[in-house]
Amino acid sequence: MNEFGGNWTENKIEILVEYAFAYLTIMNNFRFLKTIYYDGFAGSGFIQEKSKLDNKKVFGAAKRIVEIEKPIPFNLYYFVEKDLENFESLKDVLKEHQNTKEIYVVHEDCNVKIKKLSNFLKKPENKNYRVLSYIDPCGMQLRWDSIASLKGLGVDLWVLVPTGLGVNRLLKKNGDISDAWLNRLEVFLGMDRNEIKDFFYQKSSQVSLFGNEIYDKINDPVNRSAELYSSRLKEIFKFVSEPYILKNSTNSIMFHFFMGSNNPTAARIANDIIKKYNQKNG
Template sequence: MKKTDISDHTFGGDWTEEKLARVREYLTQYRQVFKKQTFLRTWYVDGFAGTGTRADRETLPVQSTTDHLFEDVYDDAETNTFRKGSATIALGLVDPFDRYLFIDQRQRHVDALASAVKESHPALLERCEFKRGNANEVLKQWCAERDWKSERAVVFLDPYGMQVEWTTIEALAATRGVDLWYLFPLGIGVSRLLTRDGAIDELWCRRLDLLFGTADWRNRFYNVRQQEDLFGIREVVERDAPAEKIQTFIEERLKTCFVKVADGLILRNSRANPLYSLCFAASNERGAPIALRIAQYILKKGKPKGR
């Protein structure tokens, strides 16, 4: 695969647009609510920030992602121009956040984003922190350093694949100040690892354990039944993991640590294959009911019937 020096990283499709439009609407409404509460400092945190710009495969040479397992998902280009990424969208709000934290594992992406902010939003540069590193580690440290009596945040986790660890989700929930948007890798990650007969590589099992924070997925996604044949009775393991069931499971998991969790939206590619579930969870006891109402409305908007 050819490597490139360009700063724009490549992914896309209508589902990407759909995801970003909904998160943008939430950010706008969130700032509307908080602009009157000036005693609270609001953060926008992007755990997988990218470069600030997206471009599709037709306009850019191919480059590798951090996780080759999920790479082909990003071949599903359905857009044909450079588009704004989540970081640029969050900075472009009419009423911006008080603080921004952008995290990316790749130095090249962090540098490109910092330059883009300098150029397009110089007035907001002082509010921004750019950190290169693993989102799991950076986020846990960031949560611990905040004063959650006076700070609130919207955290957006938009990984390519299964990079988010459950302990990170728990740390975000424990702040009691974070609203979380999480692009959960339902189709491109979990579904792919769940083999038909339940024989799954140990490393992949470990990865699923880390993602869900439990080994219970084994019981949820596989049925064991007795089958009689010429040789007697034997146990047969069968996969039972449609996208909706995986979505229900991650939402149940989020409910173990967040105050409110919305009914997520399954995002599909043009061939209607489920890729991700866009999940929302609120951790602040007082704010959660209104946060949920807004997020649920946004998630349901324009949703095709039966999905």
């Protein structure tokens, strides 16, 4: 079972479901288009709130989306989950719908499958497919080149970015970051280490005891990493929403949740929903 911290987990799902309703309402007017719901980090089918002492299981996004009937359901559902136990659990959660809906649950790495999705959508015979994608990792597992493979395609992508919980934790205060961490940042941001260092660090006016240059981390690195990710997304999608900001109980930012699309109406709808939920959080 996936464990989460607070009501932002449920808000994230509510945002997605609200968007899916709006998406399907529009798609209802374009019935010649085939819709795919693509969940790259699909989970076990359940979320669990730590605060709930009764250990009650709460269904995750997958079941909520599959159970949408009105205005119309999606034509096809594709769930990717890398962890075997979660994969088996999700299959079980969705099995009651297997006979009535076209549902695929696959045990794979999302990065492998996103590229296959991209290849599928690029085929001329598949030009009528449109995809609503939900990418909800708990860490930095999503490779930048996976997202980049979706450029120019009919995909609306909701993506959870671990700005506070991921990127910022790898950015050491003095810039002395290990090779392994720099590699992770490079793969995640699709930038080379010099570009990353230039963005997040500035040369200090001081020098070290032995005359080496010292680097200082920029102010507000979590929000700056969200700005950076947003600008990277804008290289792939024509429109990128403002983020929904997910904070922990001590008010520290953990994630930013963005939507990217090539359709201006999609971005407007996403922004309206996000604004509402950010205001709810205060």
